[in-house]
Amino acid sequence: xxxxxxxxEALRTAERRLQAAQLASDVTELDRLIDERLVFTGPDGRLxxxxxxxxxxxxxxxxxxxxxxxxxxxxxxGETGVSWFLGTLAGTLAGTPFTARVRYTRxxxxxxxxxxxxxxxxxxxx
Numbered sequence: 699x700x701x702x703x704x705x706x707e708a709l710r711t712a713e714r715r716l717q718a719a720q721l722a723s724d725v726t727e728l729d730r731l732i733d734e735r736l737v738f739t740g741p742d743g744r745l746x747x748x749x750x751x752x753x754x755x756x757x758x759x760x761x762x763x764x765x766x767x768x769x770x771x772x773x774x775x776g777e778t779g780v781s782w783f784l785g786t787l788a789g790t791l792a793g794t795p796f797t798a799r800v801r802y803t804r805x806x807x808x809x810x811x812x813x814x815x816x817x818x819x820x821x822x823x824x
Contacts, residue, residue, distance in 0.1 A: 702774055705774045705779070705808065706772055706773075706774050706779075708813065708814060709772045709774055709779040709781060709806060709814050710770065710772050710781075712731060712806065712813060712814035713770060713772065713781045713783065713804070714767075714770075715727065715731060716728070716731050716804075716816065717765045717767065717783070718765075719731065720755075720762055720765055721762045721763075721764075721765045723755040723756075723758070723760075723761060723762070724755075725752050725755050725756050728751065728752060728755060729748075729752060730812070731814070731815060731816055732748045732751060732752075732815065732816045733748070733807065733809075733815040733816060733817045734748055735748075735817060736748040736751070736816060736817060736818065736819070737817075737818050737819075738750075738751060738818070738819045738820070738821075739819070739820040739821070740821060741798075741800070741821050741822065741823060754791075759791065759792055760789065760790070760791050760792075761789045761790050762787060762788070762789035763788050763789045763790075764786060764787060764788035764789065764797075765785065765786075765787055766785050766786045766787075767783060767784075767785045768784045768785045768786070769782070769783070769784040769785070770782070770783055770784075776808075777807055777808045778805070778806070778807060778808075779805070779806040779807075779808065779814060780803065780804065780805055780806070781802070781803075781804045781806065782801065782802070782803055782804075783800075783801065783802040783804070784799075784800075784801050784824065785799070785800065786798070786799050786800075787800055798823055799823065799824045800821050800822065800823055800824055801821070801822050801824050802819055802820070802821050803819065803820045804816055804818070804819040804820075805817050805818040805819070
């Protein structure tokens with residue numbers, strides 16, 4: 699098992715890969731990074747799964763034109779990691795343009811052979 703410092707850097711890298719994949723609607727990369735058991739609490743308070751997330755990107759229902767990270771904190775404890783992203787997102791959702799400053803809290807698990815995978819997330823407007 700790599701030391702904690704290298705796990706922290708690997709989680710930071712995974713978080714930024716997720717941001718880039720969201721911006722590009724890169725469904726292949728999102729599929730690699732998101733665990734099958736994902737539970738995401740959206741800004742509307744509803745719960746969504748991995749297939750919901752992939753569908754909005756694949757269909758173009760959600761398109762991001764901006765993902766600007768202001769702050770990123772991470773914590774690793776063994777095979778579990780948490781990231782806290784603060785930043786601005788812009789794009790369209792169901793044809794409606796939006797810009798929002800948000801805070802994501804994401805829980806990650808480290809899977810041998812796959813690296814960090816997103817297990818749970820919550821987003822709130824700031």
